[in-house]
Amino acid sequence: TRVRLTAEGGAGVSEWFHAFRHAQGYEVWGQHGAWITAQQPAFGPGLKERFAWASTITEEQRAEAEATRARVRERLQEVLGDDGVLLMPTTPGPAPIKGLPSKELEAFRFKALQLTCPAGLGGAPQVTLPVAKVEDAPVGLSLLGPRGADEWLLEMAGAIGGVAEGGVAPLQPSGVGH
Template sequence: MEDRWNAFMAPELTVSPIENGKLNGLSFAVKDVFAVKGHTNAAGNPDWLDTHMQAQQHAASVELMLKAGAQLKGATHTDELMYSLNGENIHYGTPKNPHSIDCIPGGSSSGSAVAVAAGCVDVALGTDTGGSVRIPSSYCGVFGFRPSHGVISMEGVIPLAPQFDTIGWMARDIKHLCNVGSVLLQDGNEYEADFETVYIANDAWKIVEDDTKITLQDHLSCLKTNHAEIKRKNIAEESLETWSNAFRLLQAREIWKTHGDWIEKVKPAFGPDIAERFEWAATIREDQEWEVANQLRVKVQQHLRELLGETGCIVMPTTPGPAPAIGRSLNEVEMTRTHTMQLSCIAGLSGLPQLTIPFINQKGKTIGLSIIAGYNQDLRLLEWAKQRFVQSYH
């Protein structure tokens, strides 16, 4: 397969469908952290590639896709060990954002978002811990979905922070996104495709750039239904900054527990921003500060799951703005990451499903509008979106 967008780590990797099913005729790519029999994952880092073996079997999610009739076409690039939201990789290069060639694609599921946006495949699988499916989907102008935590098996997928890791997916066509959802969620039930209460997250909207806010608020009419009550409120009882700080601390501790031994043994070469993040993660202990953050996580889960129940949803921007330019300073990268995680931490801490819907702002840049639903209301959310949207802007 031609890879003029640098989306693929292994463009030659192909696997034919195992059976016929709901995904007949669709092609899909996987982030290079999913096990594919006979393939060795790099997870965005050549030292990882050199110290790991070929997979003996497909990841559980890959197997489900193949059994549903989809054809695997390639493994896509990722940020190093998935610990970035940028999509820039010092070793393998940065996948080219098809909509904004001078801007980052977002990460860490960068190649998956680019492969879908560029039309190389119909859908792509990624992983989402702190925003790694939602953010590149928004930057590249495609639909992206992070499911409820724990509802899809992570078997055969390289972890980052298991307490927060999920499998996510992207598509240009909302119908494809929904069909993949029904396959991976393994739920054939029908759900009411409506929400009774729609919460406009005031605190989330305050974070975003003016162009993004104006464009997305112009599209809020698509949320109106005959019976929905629309309420405006702050989602975080503390602040989104407090929530984000707690998430980053808990995530970092999980990451070091997951990969610290390998890093200390192998001493891999990381890009400067990734290295700095791992160095910080190594200092985190399960002390009083960690315990306060963990208690907040439990509180946030209870608060949002009670608030939304089965028929409530939260509406907010996916990111503060469109994709930032390539080649920013480390300080600029971290500032963007900080603001972005104040939005992405909501689903991350609570374990709730989030859908990002692509729009184009007044300057022609792709941005995303997000809907967060109650726990295990994944298919309700997907069906709701399918009734309102057709395809992305590519």
Template sequence: MPPFPPDDPVHALVPHTLKEPLAGRGSELLAGRTFMVKDLFAIRGQKVSNGNPCFYEHASTAQETAPSISRLLDAGATLTGITICDEFFYSLLGTNVHYGSPINPRAPRHVTGGSSCGSAAAVAASMCDFALGSDTGGSIRVPASFCGLYGLRPTHGRISLDDVTPMAPSFDTVGFFAREPELFRKIGHVLLDGERVEALVRHVVLAHDLFIHSEASADQVIWRALDKIGSALPEPEHRVVAGEEIDAWREAFRVIQGSEIQSTLLPFIEAHAGEVDLGSGIKERFAVAAAITQAEAEAARALGAEIATQLRALVPPGTLIVLPTTPTLPPEHDIPDGASFAEFRTLTLGHTCLAGHAGLPQISIPTGVAAGCPVGLSFIAWPGGDEALLDLAVKLAPFVKT
């Protein structure tokens, strides 16, 4: 058992982190392993802040521990810390004006990505063996790519969201990070519930339209990785997945997410308008979410349903979509969460909204380094194909090891 409290060289932990570890019990599957969790999971005797100290002040102490945490404890893993997240999870940068921003151990001049930023930083810095986060619009996949980690956004609903702060329930998932593919697969087997749909991977669709938007340096790394993978996967079929419709897909995601925030996070902010202090960028996004009309939300949901049908038709069991996890390298950490961030967010959501709309599982695999920054390659599978993605991580490790 490592010393407690753990050293925090990358500022990954919240001020109200655990005062003592929660020891694993029972199964030996994850015995001796340590993990940390994003600051939105209920832990008995603790309060969550959702990245905001005003929320923490008004929060009640949890009476129960989230089932996802309990499963890991039952599998023998020990919980050692609570990690910083972007304020109310409403960012992809990995910054927090209240608690400070975690350092990216793999690219210290650059952001970790968010909103599961502290969890990613902690794993990348070897503060723990793995960590839990959440992914609504990319909050596992983006920091996994930027920090050189394995990250899974599961099939929607396959990992329990009980006792986890909701953001946009239509898109919310619990995901996780790890450095080692074999451990990554074990964690998935502990956490995943519901229907598992097994199939051999016989077809790979390369999302050509999403590759052409990538930064040149990152694009080169990914193509080299695909060349190394070679015969480990079927020859990919190049296809346009979204094409010119990507702007409409991204906007539909933004509107659905914002309309659901009106019922989840916004009520607290409006009830405490005189005391809650939202950071730049976060404040503006909540204002935009508050202005979404019912008619706009209904139109976006109708389009979202069409997108889901179209994407699911692309991935019958045995088929994967391959794409860059993010179209850009991580921005430098002094970028303000304002106008200059808007383009980054827009481009990134164009990649991350696909799995969200369709409720599909997506894995980010570390594939190399460009300009001193990690680069992630993603695979999207069929509903219930999560285990196939976990197996894929192990299978491809020798080809993409960085």
């Protein structure tokens, strides 16, 4: 069944992505900001800039992100119920190659986060299976399950992974309804 993850009239996954970044950045800076400020550690490209950005997130932006998080949790519950699974690509394409320039890697990261942020915001389990290769780079399929269904989703992933490897595995894991 084809499902629209965002509610009708909603801003969509772009809004979710920005909320995820603000919530994550605020939390990370809250945990590590004092240490970073005091110790001035040397971070690699990208990480240094993300911490600098995180230090600018306001309480108002955090509150907006939390409101979006609540809407995402509600929407995922509507879509998944207690035993639904959403299948989607893990990343926007094959895994990036080693040595990819920083700007290209950051662009890939942002696109990938748009696919993975629903799980992070929604408090839902997500697992990825390497299901194919393109030019020797793995391509992943993500399974996103209902909140609290972590073990059930891992069983489901194992069943699907067994089939993908050519094995004979049940497609209906035990314990449906967890």
